[in-house]
Amino acid sequence: xxxxxxxxxxxxxxxxxxxxxxxxxxxxxxxxxxxxxxxxxxxxxxxxxxxxxxxxxxxxxxxxxxxxxxxxxxxxxxxxxxxxxxxxxxxxxxxxxxxxxxxxxxxxxxxxxxxxxxxxxxxxxxxxxxxxxxxxxxx
Amino acid sequence: xxxxxxxxxxxxxxxxxxxxxxxxxxxxxxxxxxxxxxxxxxxxxxxxxxxxxxxxxxxxxxxxxxxxxxxxxxxxxxxxxx
Numbered sequence: 001x002x003x004x005x006x007x008x009x010x011x012x013x014x015x016x017x018x019x020x021x022x023x024x025x026x027x028x029x030x031x032x033x034x035x036x037x038x039x040x041x042x043x044x045x046x047x048x049x050x051x052x053x054x055x056x057x058x059x060x061x062x063x064x065x066x067x068x069x070x071x072x073x074x075x076x077x078x079x080x081x082x083x084x085x086x087x088x089x090x091x092x093x094x095x096x097x098x099x100x101x102x103x104x105x106x107x108x109x110x111x112x113x114x115x116x117x118x119x120x121x122x123x124x125x126x127x128x129x130x131x132x133x134x135x136x137x138x139x
Numbered sequence: 140x141x142x143x144x145x146x147x148x149x150x151x152x153x154x155x156x157x158x159x160x161x162x163x164x165x166x167x168x169x170x171x172x173x174x175x176x177x178x179x180x181x182x183x184x185x186x187x188x189x190x191x192x193x194x195x196x197x198x199x200x201x202x203x204x205x206x207x208x209x210x211x212x213x214x215x216x217x218x219x220x221x
Contacts, residue, residue, distance in 0.1 A: 009159055009160045009165075009166070011159065011160070011163050011164055011165055012165065015165070076163070076164040077164070077168065077180050078164070078167060078171055137176075138167060138170075138171040138176055138177060139167065
């Protein structure tokens, strides 16, 4: 067989495709969330559009969850372990962070009112750091 | 868990990427197994054994098990002479 290019790693190409699919789902969810959050302020006044935006956000969110599930299920066992470790650390940090944030927000220890967005930012950062740490650890 | 993956791969003049492709895993996984940072699952160990035409225990072995076998207690335990 005449091969001009070196054989492509099947796993890598599959994960590359899945990465792109996952990015599209996350992008769609982020866009739907932005629309839901800012649409009623800048784009429309009718409540029905807000309900539609909420429905779109939920639908994109479900797609994102299913896409992520599929992505994780197709990882090889080392990457699956790295992902599960990162998810475990993220959930742990989120559970640990909620009570102190709530207390500090309630008693004005912090200069801002802690809300769900702060928790999501914390979870996102924790997951990314944990994921890169795991990849670095098994490099 | 110790393994002979690196030796077996070198004998066949394969790269980590080629072995990874044959086993349908990432090159990072092969590297982590070879360096002893990660122990493969049973299905992956079976795939490796099938690929090299060997038994699993000819590729992977537990050093603790070897130690147990060489201990006097194990000799007494496994000695079936009458």
